[in-house]
Amino acid sequence: MTTHPALDDEQQQLDRSYALLGDDASDRPLVFGRVDDTGGSRYVGRIDVRDESGGAVVVAWHSPEAGAFYQACATEPTDVTLKRVVTVSGRQVIAVHDEIAGGAAGDVSTGRDHRPVVGKVVVAALEQFRTGALAEATATLRPEQFDIIRRPAQGVLVIQGGPGTGKTVTALHRAAWLAANDDAVRAAGLLVVVPTPTLRNYVADVLPRLGADAVTTDIASLYDGPARRRGHDTRPEAARVKGSAVMAMVLRRLVESAGEPGSPEELLRHLYADPALLEELADDLLKAGQRDVLYREPAASAHNEPWTVDDLVLLDELAHLLGRATPHYGHAVVDEAQNLSPMQARAIARRCRDVTLAGDLDCSTGPGKHDDWSELTAYFGSEAREATLSLGYRVPRPVVELSRRQLPDGGTLDLARSLRDGLGIPLVRRVDPGDEAAVALSAGEAAAGTGFKVGVVVAAARYDETLRYCQAAGVKVGDGRDGDLAQPVTLLPADLANGLEFDAIALIEPAEIGDGTELGRRLLYVAMTRCTQSLAIFHAAPLPAGMEHLERPAPPPREPEVEHRPRPARTEDLFDLFKLLRDDDRMLVEVLIRRLVRDSLERDD
Numbered sequence: 001m002t003t004h005p006a007l008d009d010e011q012q013q014l015d016r017s018y019a020l021l022g023d024d025a026s027d028r029p030l031v032f033g034r035v036d037d038t039g040g041s042r043y044v045g046r047i048d049v050r051d052e053s054g055g056a057v058v059v060a061w062h063s064p065e066a067g068a069f070y071q072a073c074a075t076e077p078t079d080v081t082l083k084r085v086v087t088v089s090g091r092q093v094i095a096v097h098d099e100i101a102g103g104a105a106g107d108v109s110t111g112r113d114h115r116p117v118v119g120k121v122v123v124a125a126l127e128q129f130r131t132g133a134l135a136e137a138t139a140t141l142r143p144e145q146f147d148i149i150r151r152p153a154q155g156v157l158v159i160q161g162g163p164g165t166g167k168t169v170t171a172l173h174r175a176a177w178l179a180a181n182d183d184a185v186r187a188a189g190l191l192v193v194v195p196t197p198t199l200r201n202y203v204a205d206v207l208p209r210l211g212a213d214a215v216t217t218d219i220a221s222l223y224d225g226p227a228r229r230r231g232h233d234t235r236p237e238a239a240r241v242k243g244s245a246v247m248a249m250v251l252r253r254l255v256e257s258a259g260e261p262g263s264p265e266e267l268l269r270h271l272y273a274d275p276a277l278l279e280e281l282a283d284d285l286l287k288a289g290q291r292d293v294l295y296r297e298p299a300a301s302a303h304n305e306p307w308t309v310d311d312l313v314l315l316d317e318l319a320h321l322l323g324r325a326t327p328h329y330g331h332a333v334v335d336e337a338q339n340l341s342p343m344q345a346r347a348i349a350r351r352c353r354d355v356t357l358a359g360d361l362d363c364s365t366g367p368g369k370h371d372d373w374s375e376l377t378a379y380f381g382s383e384a385r386e387a388t389l390s391l392g393y394r395v396p397r398p399v400v401e402l403s404r405r406q407l408p409d410g411g412t413l414d415l416a417r418s419l420r421d422g423l424g425i426p427l428v429r430r431v432d433p434g435d436e437a438a439v440a441l442s443a444g445e446a447a448a449g450t451g452f453k454v455g456v457v458v459a460a461a462r463y464d465e466t467l468r469y470c471q472a473a474g475v476k477v478g479d480g481r482d483g484d485l486a487q488p489v490t491l492l493p494a495d496l497a498n499g500l501e502f503d504a505i506a507l508i509e510p511a512e513i514g515d516g517t518e519l520g521r522r523l524l525y526v527a528m529t530r531c532t533q534s535l536a537i538f539h540a541a542p543l544p545a546g547m548e549h550l551e552r553p554a555p556p557p558r559e560p561e562v563e564h565r566p567r568p569a570r571t572e573d574l575f576d577l578f579k580l581l582r583d584d585d586r587m588l589v590e591v592l593i594r595r596l597v598r599d600s601l602e603r604d605d
């Protein structure tokens with residue numbers, strides 16, 4: 001095993017930094033790089049560390065002195081002579097990669113023509129298994145990400161890019177950057193908004209690790225009144241109407257017409273329960289069919305109402321109309337912003353007009369799709385600046401290619417150049433009707449047994465049934481709808497897959513997710529693009545549009561007593577699955593296994 005000659009020097013430097021920090025040191029990695037240029041040599045890390053005479057020993061990643069580390073890259077070294085990424089575990093330096101050495105490209109990945117030139121350390125960072133939480137990537141931010149991070153806080157910035165291009169990573173680093181460098185933002189506070197509690201769990205601990213204080217919330221929790229989310233709109237049309245801009249006018253009229261307004265909760269449930277009142281207030285704004293979908297029998301009390309996300313946003317608007325104070329922030333970062341409804345955009349704009357919206361219009365899985373970012377940014381009162389990321393960090397190339405067949409004309413954004421090969425072409429397996437969940441979960445458990453973090457995705461309508469199956473069959477899965485991402489295998493409804501990431505995705509019955517509608521195809525696109533390594537598709541029904549070419553003849557009927565039961569992952573399970581493969585697929589799997597073994601041996605070298 002070869003050792004970088006600088007490893008000991010960097011260890012000494014790290015020891016010195018820890019000694020200077022004394023009791024203030026935490027267990028988080030302190031240093032992650034070094035840059036040498038005409039300005040001298042400096043270490044880049046999580047926080048500033050000064051020596052006894054005030055000289056900089058480590059500069060924080062968000063300080064101006066660290067800029068050269070991020071702006072230089074192998075293809076454009078600028079005046080940097082050394083860009084070194086230092087990987088630390090605990091307090092030990094375990095690896096050193098020189099992306100630029102002697103002012104030229106150093107330790108970079110140049111192995112394949114189609115692969116963009118990046119530091120090997122980026123590729124190594126990507127090879128790490130997922131943990132169920134968003135990785136920081138501070139050490140390996142690319143120049144195009146860094147450029148976006150530092151743009152001024154004022155106005156509206158849209159960060160767009162295909163799945164896995166680092167929009168969330170860039171947006172959260174931008175939040176931390178602004179908190180460190182913009183006095184007005186720091187004084188007024190930062191707001192980070194994500195669509196669901198599941199996604200909030202996924203990103204929540206990144207900002208504190210980046211040294212930023214922020215209020216991180218999901219859309220429904222923006223409203224701070226007594227109502228809590230207890231239900232969801234089963235009819236997309238209901239969510240669409242509740243989220244539409246005309247509801248602002250309907251609610252204004254509701255408040256004006258109420259003698260004794262009472263609480264937002266009482267006003268809204270009264271409106272839902274009284275079609276005559278709704279007609280009187282909204283005859284010219286909503287068609288009869290649109291008004292009908294809002295009708296709801298009142299629950300025994302406001303507390304028991306099955307409040308949905310969109311109801312809570314309407315309650316927030318009502319609270320504002322009733323004169324309740326709304327908190328204000330210096331800057332808001334909104335992730336998965338393509339799913340914002342007009343009413344949700346208003347709720348955020350009430351709190352802050354300077355915003356960063358991260359998202360991808362092709363991944364819209366909300367009730368309404370925006371054709372253009374300006375449909376949303378208009379609510380913030382200024383024209384949007386758009387920045388596009390085009391390097392794919394997550395999705396393996398073969399999965400990118402298959403998934404884009406779900407989008408009309410292959411999507412609105414150029415195909416992201418993916419840094420990953422993953423485990424090759426997606427596996428498609430036809431199973432007997434009724435066996436889909438058993439086979440997919442069994443494969444998921446087998447993949448989890450190799451250390452993969454696995455997401456098993458089903459149509460929302462099949463979620464409860466599949467969860468019950470897992471409970472009955474003793475298959476341990478995290479309940480993704482409840483935000484439990486800590487288990488090796490997570491069960492997830494397709495409508496909550498946005499923003500998440502797993503090593504392997506097992507997709508059950510794609511035709512139920514991509515149900516022929518435009519929304520269904522986007523849901524399927526999002527579900528397929530959550531994996532970093534492998535995608536496996538299990539189906540009994542015919543495959544949906546965009547996948548028909550993968551269709552294989554149904555297997556001959558099997559003896560009725562054959563029963564699939566998921567068992568704990570064992571090597572025999574893998575062999576059983578292996579035996580089910582067609583000959584040419586079996587060869588492919590063999591090649592992949594050989595490649596994995598070879599790569600791991602090379603790594604060990």
Ligand SMILES: Nc1ncnc2c1ncn2[C@@H]1O[C@H](COP(=O)(O)OP(=O)(O)OP(=O)(O)O)[C@@H](O)[C@H]1O
Nearest residue numbers: 135137140141142163164165166167168169393499
């Ligand atoms: N510069 C980088 N170096 C290493 N890893 C990175 C870098 N940028 C992003 N990543 C990794 O790429 C993956 C995808 O990042 P992220 O979730 O931010 O993408 P996204 O564009 O928001 O994806 P989506 O919209 O599909 O949810 C994450 O694992 C992230 O840690």
